[in-house]
Amino acid sequence: MMHAVGLIAEFNPLHSGHQFALQKARQLSGADAVVVVMSGNFVQRGEPAILDKWQRTQLALDAGADVVVELPVTSSVQAADQFAEGAIDLLRGLNVHALAFGSEQADLDYLQLAKDLADISGSQNQFRQYNQTFATQLNEAIVQQTGQALTAPNTMLGLAYARATLAKDWPMALYPFARQGRDHDDPELDAHSASASAIRHALRQQQPVPEEVLPAATQAMIERLMPLNWTTLFPLLRYRLQTTPLSQLRAIYTMSEGLEYRLVQQLRPGHDFDAFLEAIKSKRYTYARLRRLALYTVLNLTQNEMTWAAAHPVLHVLGFSAAGRAYLHQEKKQINLPLITKVNAAMLQPDGELNLVNRADQLLENQTNRAQNYGRLPIMLRD
Amino acid sequence: MMHAVGLIAEFNPLHSGHQFALQKARQLSGADAVVVVMSGNFVQRGEPAILDKWQRTQLALDAGADVVVELPVTSSVQAADQFAEGAIDLLRGLNVHALAFGSEQADLDYLQLAKDLADISGSQNQFRQYNQTFATQLNEAIVQQTGQALTAPNTMLGLAYARATLAKDWPMALYPFARQGRDHDDPELDAHSASASAIRHALRQQQPVPEEVLPAATQAMIERLMPLNWTTLFPLLRYRLQTTPLSQLRAIYTMSEGLEYRLVQQLRPGHDFDAFLEAIKSKRYTYARLRRLALYTVLNLTQNEMTWAAAHPVLHVLGFSAAGRAYLHQEKKQINLPLITKVNAAMLQPDGELNLVNRADQLLENQTNRAQNYGRLPIMLRD
Numbered sequence: 001m002m003h004a005v006g007l008i009a010e011f012n013p014l015h016s017g018h019q020f021a022l023q024k025a026r027q028l029s030g031a032d033a034v035v036v037v038m039s040g041n042f043v044q045r046g047e048p049a050i051l052d053k054w055q056r057t058q059l060a061l062d063a064g065a066d067v068v069v070e071l072p073v074t075s076s077v078q079a080a081d082q083f084a085e086g087a088i089d090l091l092r093g094l095n096v097h098a099l100a101f102g103s104e105q106a107d108l109d110y111l112q113l114a115k116d117l118a119d120i121s122g123s124q125n126q127f128r129q130y131n132q133t134f135a136t137q138l139n140e141a142i143v144q145q146t147g148q149a150l151t152a153p154n155t156m157l158g159l160a161y162a163r164a165t166l167a168k169d170w171p172m173a174l175y176p177f178a179r180q181g182r183d184h185d186d187p188e189l190d191a192h193s194a195s196a197s198a199i200r201h202a203l204r205q206q207q208p209v210p211e212e213v214l215p216a217a218t219q220a221m222i223e224r225l226m227p228l229n230w231t232t233l234f235p236l237l238r239y240r241l242q243t244t245p246l247s248q249l250r251a252i253y254t255m256s257e258g259l260e261y262r263l264v265q266q267l268r269p270g271h272d273f274d275a276f277l278e279a280i281k282s283k284r285y286t287y288a289r290l291r292r293l294a295l296y297t298v299l300n301l302t303q304n305e306m307t308w309a310a311a312h313p314v315l316h317v318l319g320f321s322a323a324g325r326a327y328l329h330q331e332k333k334q335i336n337l338p339l340i341t342k343v344n345a346a347m348l349q350p351d352g353e354l355n356l357v358n359r360a361d362q363l364l365e366n367q368t369n370r371a372q373n374y375g376r377l378p379i380m381l382r383d
Numbered sequence: 384m385m386h387a388v389g390l391i392a393e394f395n396p397l398h399s400g401h402q403f404a405l406q407k408a409r410q411l412s413g414a415d416a417v418v419v420v421m422s423g424n425f426v427q428r429g430e431p432a433i434l435d436k437w438q439r440t441q442l443a444l445d446a447g448a449d450v451v452v453e454l455p456v457t458s459s460v461q462a463a464d465q466f467a468e469g470a471i472d473l474l475r476g477l478n479v480h481a482l483a484f485g486s487e488q489a490d491l492d493y494l495q496l497a498k499d500l501a502d503i504s505g506s507q508n509q510f511r512q513y514n515q516t517f518a519t520q521l522n523e524a525i526v527q528q529t530g531q532a533l534t535a536p537n538t539m540l541g542l543a544y545a546r547a548t549l550a551k552d553w554p555m556a557l558y559p560f561a562r563q564g565r566d567h568d569d570p571e572l573d574a575h576s577a578s579a580s581a582i583r584h585a586l587r588q589q590q591p592v593p594e595e596v597l598p599a600a601t602q603a604m605i606e607r608l609m610p611l612n613w614t615t616l617f618p619l620l621r622y623r624l625q626t627t628p629l630s631q632l633r634a635i636y637t638m639s640e641g642l643e644y645r646l647v648q649q650l651r652p653g654h655d656f657d658a659f660l661e662a663i664k665s666k667r668y669t670y671a672r673l674r675r676l677a678l679y680t681v682l683n684l685t686q687n688e689m690t691w692a693a694a695h696p697v698l699h700v701l702g703f704s705a706a707g708r709a710y711l712h713q714e715k716k717q718i719n720l721p722l723i724t725k726v727n728a729a730m731l732q733p734d735g736e737l738n739l740v741n742r743a744d745q746l747l748e749n750q751t752n753r754a755q756n757y758g759r760l761p762i763m764l765r766d
Binding site: 238239242300359366 | 628
């Protein structure tokens with residue numbers, strides 16, 4: 001009987017800190033298989049990933065992952081709570097009862113903290129107000145409860161995972177571990193550690209990155225960065241805002257409080273995406289939330305579609321090792337979600353399992369003329 | 384008391400045949416002012432004009448026009464009947480009782496023919512079926528009536544004008560004249576005459592055009608061709624089709640008989656617009672109709688919006704000569720349509736007089752960073 005541990009990741013791109021995390025997950029949990037729920041081609045901060053999902057799957061398998069399933073755009077481009085719930089849904093679907101995650105504060109009892117917060121709030125929904133940012137409100141409750149502020153991003157994400165296991169009624173053993181590497185947005189790029197954002201910046205500028213930081217396999221993909229970013233997407237956002245009635249813009253996910261007017265009014269000739277973001281920014285909204293909103297708008301993702309997607313999780317398998325294949329085989333009968341290993345045309349149609357993923361990935365396919373979904377098979381790691 | 388004659392034109396671009404037409408209109412009608420209803424930035428065959436509406440207005444004034452008003456995209460990108468009705472609405476709005484037009488058959492009694500056809504059909508609507516192309520059906524009725532086929536494009540357009548004066552109950556004296564110059568789609572470009580399409584082709588290829596054909600003023604604008612064409616628009620069409628639910632595509636003007644499925648299904652990686660058009664073409668639809676449909680889709684122009692626009696004509700004055708100014712002054716009190724000589728922000732808002740024109744023109748402004756409407760004043764020809 002094999003046991004699995006889950007790891008939730010973007011691998012944008014996969015660096016030495018991620019290699020460490022894959023080892024740590026296996027070691028702490030004693031699991032036979034590491035199941036990675038990995039964001040597809042779009043990531044949480046509301047932008048395309050720097051490498052496509054197949055490239056990142058290959059890197060993940062090379063670095064020790066046994067199964068890689070896709071966290072679809074409808075979950076991967078979300079604030080922490082919805083991101084976590086989408087990921088836990090998939091781990092539950094694969095019958096995974098353990099979860100490892102890196103954190104700035106590995107010594108907290110995340111599950112107990114999540115329970116305490118649930119007790120305080122009575123309902124998770126209390127936090128779903130946008131008059132302050134969600135993170136701020138949550139943190140105020142945490143300070144009330146623990147006497148200390150927990151603002152580090154991975155600590156907050158760990159707490160979101162713990163809360164999601166409660167919300168989804170799917171108990172998991174949690175294995176937080178101290179992260180190796182710098183904070184997410186630390187600009188330093190030194191020989192021992194570096195943040196993913198510093199690495200992305202270096203790769204885009206075609207600057208060298210030490211191999212201790214970025215594995216040779218990741219470095220080898222530098223010539224094939226995804227040709228999709230906010231520079232290429234902004235003309236589509238501009239066009240969409242210019243040619244869509246406000247009533248339709250209002251249906252876009254998280255387009256609340258008259259934001260549609262603000263977006264349309266702040267389009268200025270000559271502005272690039274950064275200048276546009278700057279123009280629509282206010283205290284009320286974080287940059288990440290506005291970037292996600294901009295991406296939902298480009299993708300025309302409506303509240304209804306996002307609600308539907310959250311209620312219909314799908315296991316799109318991007319890759320597996322021999323152990324991963326054995327684990328999937330073992331769990332075959334327990335899996336009660338659609339398990340997709342080869343994508344056919346029906347899955348991409350309206351109401352198909354991968355319709356919204358396909359809608360988003362088509363923007364990449366337009367640039368590369370290479371299918372991201374249709375006909376693709378999981379990457380199988382040779383022993 | 385000044386009298387005016389109307390001329391309906393695209394001037395895409397203005398060539399020697401158009402100079403001849405402006406002279407002929409004045410001469411045949413004996414009018415004091417030539418009022419030109421000119422297509423804005425998008426033309427009947429479903430594509431952007433080669434020069435913007437202000438450039439073409441300047442050329443028109445230089446060539447003898449006294450007033451230039453904009454035929455908005457909602458009328459200019461239309462089959463002959465709707466094109467003609469939109470133009471006649473504007474001439475009626477300016478109290479113009481005469482209309483000159485070039486024709487392959489200048490000796491026909493267009494008004495009588497229009498009346499005869501109205502008698503036959505009982506209702507204009509009988510012709511509005513798309514199971515055959517409209518032109519084919521109309522022509523069959525014409526053959527029945529006159530014993531001869533009238534298929535030449537300007538003859539058909541002249542007949543559409545005559546029919547529109549009946550439909551709009553606005554009697555006009557018609558002055559058909561023999562066109563100078565070649566047929567619309569004749570590829571020849573010689574010293575004496577040339578079709579507008581041959582001239583456009585030459586200009587795009589930066590090939591020389593004889594000055595007898597293309598006035599020096601038009602030639603001088605060759606460096607400032609509109610940076611908008613189906614090569615630049617096709618990525619937007621593709622994106623729109625990929626990210627819009629079929630239910631919304633179905634609302635697009637003339638998206639009948641399940642054409643939305645056909646458009647979405649025929650998107651192929653690597654195809655350009657010509658290959659796409661080829662793929663969606665069938666006997667049922669002409670290329671012009673499909674190109675117009677593609678443009679409506681890019682502009683997200685719905686059936687409701689087009690119906691609304693047809694019922695709300697607006698006189699957007701693009702330019703005038705001294706005589707034109709005097710004519711407008713004389714008619715001031717008779718004009719019962721919105722007369723726009725300076726565009727303010729409210730006119731561009733949803734439900735504003737120029738909202739749909741602005742929606743279309745923004746695609747050009749995105750490329751040039753120069754306003755096509757907001758704040759623009761009519762071009763005034765110096766004496």
